[in-house]
Amino acid sequence: MDNSILWTLIAVQVFMGAFDTLYHHEGTERLAWRASQKNELRLHGVRNIFYAAIFLCFGWFEPHGAFTIALVAILAVEVLITLWDFVEEDLTRKLPATERINHTLLALNYGAILALAAPYLHDWALRDTAIVATHYGWWSVFASASALGVFIFGIRDLLAAARSDRLLLPDARRLVSGLTGCKRVLITGGTGFIGTRLVAALVAGGHQVTVLTRDRSHAEDLAGPIRVITDLDRIPDDERFDAVINLAGDPVANSPWSVEKRAEIIASRVDVTRQLVKLITRLDSKPECLISGSAIGWYGLHDNEDLTEEARPHDCFVHEVCACWEREAAAARQLGVRVVTLRTGLVLGVEGGMLARLLTPFEFGLGGPMGRGKHWMSWIALDDVVRMIAFVIANPQIAGPVNATAPNPVTNEVFTRALAASLNRPAVFRIPARLLEFALGDLAREALLGGQKVLPEKVLNAGFLFLHADIHGCLDTITGKRPQVVRSDSDRRSMENYGTLRAVSSQ
Numbered sequence: 014m015d016n017s018i019l020w021t022l023i024a025v026q027v028f029m030g031a032f033d034t035l036y037h038h039e040g041t042e043r044l045a046w047r048a049s050q051k052n053e054l055r056l057h058g059v060r061n062i063f064y065a066a067i068f069l070c071f072g073w074f075e076p077h078g079a080f081t082i083a084l085v086a087i088l089a090v091e092v093l094i095t096l097w098d099f100v101e102e103d104l105t106r107k108l109p110a111t112e113r114i115n116h117t118l119l120a121l122n123y124g125a126i127l128a129l130a131a132p133y134l135h136d137w138a139l140r141d142t143a144i145v146a147t148h149y150g151w152w153s154v155f156a157s158a159s160a161l162g163v164f165i166f167g168i169r170d171l172l173a174a175a176r177s178d179r180l181l182l183p184d185a186r187r188l189v190s191g192l193t194g195c196k197r198v199l200i201t202g203g204t205g206f207i208g209t210r211l212v213a214a215l216v217a218g219g220h221q222v223t224v225l226t227r228d229r230s231h232a233e234d235l236a237g238p239i240r241v242i243t244d245l246d247r248i249p250d251d252e253r254f255d256a257v258i259n260l261a262g263d264p265v266a267n268s269p270w271s272v273e274k275r276a277e278i279i280a281s282r283v284d285v286t287r288q289l290v291k292l293i294t295r296l297d298s299k300p301e302c303l304i305s306g307s308a309i310g311w312y313g314l315h316d317n318e319d320l321t322e323e324a325r326p327h328d329c330f331v332h333e334v335c336a337c338w339e340r341e342a343a344a345a346r347q348l349g350v351r352v353v354t355l356r357t358g359l360v361l362g363v364e365g366g367m368l369a370r371l372l373t374p375f376e377f378g379l380g381g382p383m384g385r386g387k388h389w390m391s392w393i394a395l396d397d398v399v400r401m402i403a404f405v406i407a408n409p410q411i412a413g414p415v416n417a418t419a420p421n422p423v424t425n426e427v428f429t430r431a432l433a434a435s436l437n438r439p440a441v442f443r444i445p446a447r448l449l450e451f452a453l454g455d456l457a458r459e460a461l462l463g464g465q466k467v468l469p470e471k472v473l474n475a476g477f478l479f480l481h482a483d484i485h486g487c488l489d490t491i492t493g494k495r496p497q498v499v500r501s502d503s504d505r506r507s508m509e510n511y512g513t514l515r516a517v518s519s520q
Contacts, residue, residue: 019129020152023071026122027159029115030064034166037112039373045173046363046372048181049105054174056098061167063091065160072149072156078142081134088127095120107234169376179493180363185210185236186217188396189403196220196406197253201285202260202306203239204231206365207357211258211399212236223254225261225285245292253298256406259305259342261285266367270330270456279337282306286341293345302351304405305342309358309391309418311335314463317389321470322356322414331459339414351412353405355398358418358467361491362395368491371432378438384446386426388464391418394481394491404477416469423484425464435488 038057044050067087070076076084099116102108108116149156188210198215202208203224213236215222223240226232232241242248263281268274286305293299312320313327326332339354346352360366374380393401398417405411423431433440449457469477481487489495 016129016133019126020149022122022126022129024155026119026126027155029119029122031162033112033115033119037109037115041109042106042112043363043369043372045170045376046180046369047106048177051174051177053098053101053105054170054177056094056101058167058169058171058174060091060094060098061163061170063087063094065164065167067091068156068160068163072153072160073146075137075145075147077137077140077145080142080144081138081140085134085138092123095123165377176493179495182210183396184217185214185399188214188399189218189220191407192218192220192403193407196255197223198256198258199223199225199248199254199300200258200260201225201289202262204235205260206362207360207395207398208260209235209364210362210395211260211402212239214399214403223248245288248292248296250295251297254296254300257289257293257300257303258402259286259289259303262306262338265308265310265331265334266456266460268456269453275330279334282334282338283341286338290341290344290348293348293350299348299350301409302353302406303342303345304353304355304402305338307335307339307354307356307414309356309416309465309467310459311339311356311414312465312467314459315389315465317466320416320465320467322416323470329459329463330455351409353412354414355402355405355417356414356467357398358391358393358416358422360395360398361392361487363491364395366395368432372436372492375432375438375440376436379442380429380433380438380440381442381444382426382429382440383444383449384425384462386424386429386443388425388462389422389466390425390428391416391422391465391467392428392484392487393417393419394479394487397479397481400480401472401477404472404475408475411471411475413471415471416467418467418469419479419484419487420469420473420482421484422466422468428484431484431488432492434485435492435494437494 038044044054044057067084070084192215196215198220200208200212200222201224203212203222204226208224212222212224216236216239221240223242224232224235225242225245227243229241229243232239235241261281262285263278265278270278289303289305293303308331309320310329310331311326312324313329313332315327318324326336335356342352342354359368361368363369363372371380397419401415401417405415429440446457446462449461453461481490
C-alpha cells in the first residue's frame with residue numbers, strides 16, 4: 014500500500030480524530046465523567062481498539078486472502094459502530110457545532126480512504142491466504158504511534174463506561190430537605206456549575222424557580238419545570254420571591270488577567286448584582302434574603318493562618334473582585350433584606366470547576382503538585398454548597414459573610430496525593446512555579462500558587478453538618494472509586510459539633 018496520497022489522508026484522519034477526542038470528548042464535553050454517556054463511551058472504546066488493529070495492519074503487514082476478508086469485515090463493523098455512535102450522540106447530548114463539522118469531515122475523509130484502499134484490498138483478497146510483513150518507513154512509525162494512542166484511549170473509555178453508574182449523583186431533593194413549604198426563588202447564574210445542581214435540587218424539592226440567563230438556549234438542559242427570563246425588567250413589581258440567589262459571574266481562571274479581562278471579571282459580577290438590588294428596590298414585597306456569591310479570594314493570600322469570617326483581608330486582585338461584589342450586594346440591607354455573601358472555596362465535582370480540568374491529566378498519570386505544593390486549598394463538595402445555600406435560606410439568624418468551605422482544608426500536595434489515590438494513579442509530575450507564573454502571571458500567583466486556610470465557623474456554629482468533610486472520602490466518591498453515599502438523618506444528628514466533624518474527617 015505504497016501510496017503517499019492514501020497515507021496523507023490517513024494522517025489527516027488521525028489528526029482530526031485526535032482533535033475530536035482531546036478538544037471535544039476530553040475538553041469541552043468531558044464524556045468520561047458523564048454518567049449519561051455510558052453507551053457512547055463503550056462505542057468509542059470498541060471503535061478505538063478496532064482502529065488500533067487497522068493502523069498496525071496497514072503500517073506493518075499485508076493481509077492476503079482470508080485475512081483480507083477479515084480486515085474488510087473489521088472496516089465494515091467500524092463503519093456500523095460509527096453510525097451507531099452518531100445516533101447515540103444525538104439521543105443523549107447536544108453536540109456543539111464544531112463537533113458536528115468535525116464529524117462530517119471525518120466521514121468524508123474516511124470515505125476517500127476506503128475508496129483509495131479498495132484496489133489494494135481487492136488485490137490482496139485474490140492472493141493466497143497469508144500475512145506478509147512490510148513497512149513504509151516513517152509512515153509505519155506514524156501508524157504505530159497512532160495505534161498506541163487510540164488503544165490507550167479505547168481502554169480508558171471502556172473503563173470509564175464501567176464506572177459510569179458510580180458517578181450518578183444522589184437524589185437532589187435531599188439537598189434542600191430543610192426548606193419547608195414552597196419557596197419562590199430567583200437565581201442568576203443558574204446554568205453554571207453550582208447553579209445547575211441548585212436548580213435541580215430546588216425543583217425536585219417542589220419549589221418555584223426563576224432563572225435569569227443571557228441566552229435561553231443555555232437553560233435547555235436545566236431540570237424543570239422552571240421559568241426562564243433574559244431580562245430582570247420583565248419581572249413585574251408585584252412579583253414575590255422568598256429568596257434571591259446571585260451566582261452570576263465570568264470564570265476567573267479561564268485565561269490570563271489582562272487589563273480587559275480584569276475589568277470583565279469585575280463587571281460581570283457587579284453589574285448583575287446592581288441590577289438585582291435595583292429589582293428588589295422596586296418590588297412591592299421584598300425577598301426575605303439575598304444570597305450573593307463571593308469567594309475565599311476575599312481574604313487575599315495567606316500562609317498558615319486559620320481564617321474565619323472575622324479575619325482581615327490582604328490586598329490583591331482576587332480580593333478586589335470579591336470586595337466589589339460584596340459591596341454591591343450589601344446595598345440590599347438598606348431595603349430590609351437579609352444579605353448573605355457566600356465566600357465559596359474550590360468547589361469539587363466532575364461536572365465543572367477546577368477538578369474537572371484536572372481529571373484528564375491525572376487519569377493519564379500526568380498530574381502532580383503545583384510549585385512547592387505547600388499552599389492551602391480550601392475546598393467544598395458541590396452538594397455541600399447546595400445544602401449550605403438551602404441551610405442559609407432556612408436559618409434567618411445567618412447574615413453577612415459565610416465561608417462555604419469544608420472544615421478540613423488541605424495543602425496542594427495533600428490534595429494532589431488524594432486525587433491521584435482516588436484514580437489509582439501516580440502523581441509525580443510537579444509543575445514548576447516559574448513556568449506557571451511565566452504563562453499565566455498574576456492568575457498563577459494568586460489562584461494556582463497562592464491560597465487560604467479558610468474555616469466555615471459561622472455555619473458550623475449554626476449546626477450545619479457536612480456530607481463531605483474529608484478530602485479523601487470526598488474525592489473517592491466524586492471520582493466513582495466508591496458509590497455515592499448520603500448519610501442518614503440519625504448519622505447526621507450524631508455529629509453534633511465542629512470537633513466531632515474534624516475527628517470523623519481524620520479517620
